[in-house]
Amino acid sequence: MSEPDFTPIIRSVGLAGVLVTFGDRATDSANRAAIAFRGAVDALAWPEVAESSSTLVSAFFRVDLAEHSYDAFRARLADVLASRDWTQAGLPAGRALWTIPAVFGTDRAPQFSEAAEAAGLTDAAALADLTGTRLRVLTLGFAPGQPYLGTLGAAWDIPRQVGLTPNVPAGALVAAVRQVCLFAKDTPTGWRHVGQSAFACFRPDADVPFPLAPGDEVQFSDISAAELARIEAHGGDGAVREVLG
């Protein structure tokens, strides 16, 4: 799963910033390294970094390369990069652990059994995986606040469907390529709809518009369709947030 032979690479992205990449495949260790490296550079509070982000395998630092020397910035990043093995680094402190209730199967998540079969698992084993694995927010994207969660076991390396499901609702848990995505809004998708939550990933009017951040951990709990309906009727999501030390 790790890529011991991959040497991290530093590249410019137009004049908009600099990207540090830790793998050429979407592996769990490359993602951990990207999140840890971004956290370490952010902690240095370099003034030319306007903001930073992390993708599945890279850390990105937005720097105006018309105003700041790429070579100089690259050299400073290279020093931090060389200071340790980032695939072994701990993740930044202050991350959250979310417990999010969801229905697996029923008409609220109609592709659960189909996904289990694609993974070569019984329904019971698939449910145990989806609720027993503590997943990490690998990255947020495609829609604001929308998490790609990983990483499920090798059995879950199931491909996307050839055809799209026209409209999978917000709050859906969809699975493919060892990841679970929790939809921020109604979306057509080739990923399989295995669960349904009431969790809103983007809350533009709330004090915390983006509840999830890269590196946060998510554990799903299994509830009945009746329980989800009760949660929805109260306008809540039933989720619990704890801060990780």
Next chain:
Amino acid sequence: MRGLVVHQVGPGVAVQDLGRPGFLAMGLTRGGAADVRAVHEGAALLGQSPDCAVLEMVGTGGTFEASEDMRIALTGAMMNAQIDGAAAAWNASHRVPKGGQLVIGPTRTGTYGYLHVGGGFETPAPLGSRATHQSCGLGALVTAGDVLPVGSDRGGDVGLTLPQDARFEGGGVRIVPSMQTLDFADDIRARFATTEFRRDPRANRQGVRLDSDGAGFANPKALSIVSEVIVQGDIQITGDGTPFVLMAESQTTGGYPRIGTVLPCDLPRVAQAPAGAVLRFEFLSLEDGRDVQARANADWARLPASVVPLVRDPAMMQDLLKYQLVSGAVSATHSELDEG
């Protein structure tokens, strides 16, 4: 409330500003005006900050009424405009009296027209910006019956204009390397740089599709990449080899490789190119691109000093010149036309 009353409006009119930076990590792209230069031009014409929110208009504008005396400026794609029935010059600032009717009609050249008001539009600013980002539920298109709040204007001259810029009909666009540029074979990049592209009618605030004759630009090596960060101006090559320039409302990450990135100073030319206009791309090194962009930044910063009075009547202008020549009292180095 000081505001602009919307009596009638086209289907593609929305409040924009310079965007909503700071949320890349959360998957929310910057958004904001498609033609950032036009925002700076309007600010220069009104002598105010480019952070003031503006109205972006695609295709046609609308009929607006000022609740109080207001200064306005019109920039970007040229559109027909009238104030109380009298033609109002584009690329210029004007006064609209209380109760005055401003009518902005169809686009004549370019794609995105802008209406600026003295004091800026003061619509709600979710997540720190007034930029409308429809697909994310941030703001909404302007509709008839809206009253757009307008901030207080510290005042200033009107009847000012800026030299017309040549970005409304396509042309040459400079690009610098992106992270996957070298994943494209030399011959593909060379062919990209010598191809005449046409802006496809399928273009919006997310991206501009580019059409060309002949083979596409797909590169087998670049097809298996992991989804990676997108910056404005990135040119992605989709699986069938079609290039798209990614614009203000692109997603924050994408799985198609980028062959290059349009310099920020040339992105307004891509935004404004009308459907069918020819666009050509020139690869610059990062160093040369940096120098070009730094010069453009300096030019943009000088826009307020480039503002000159609008000369409304050429006949009067000739009379004035004749009078001055006869009088002999005008310094040869002093441009009367710049003083108004």
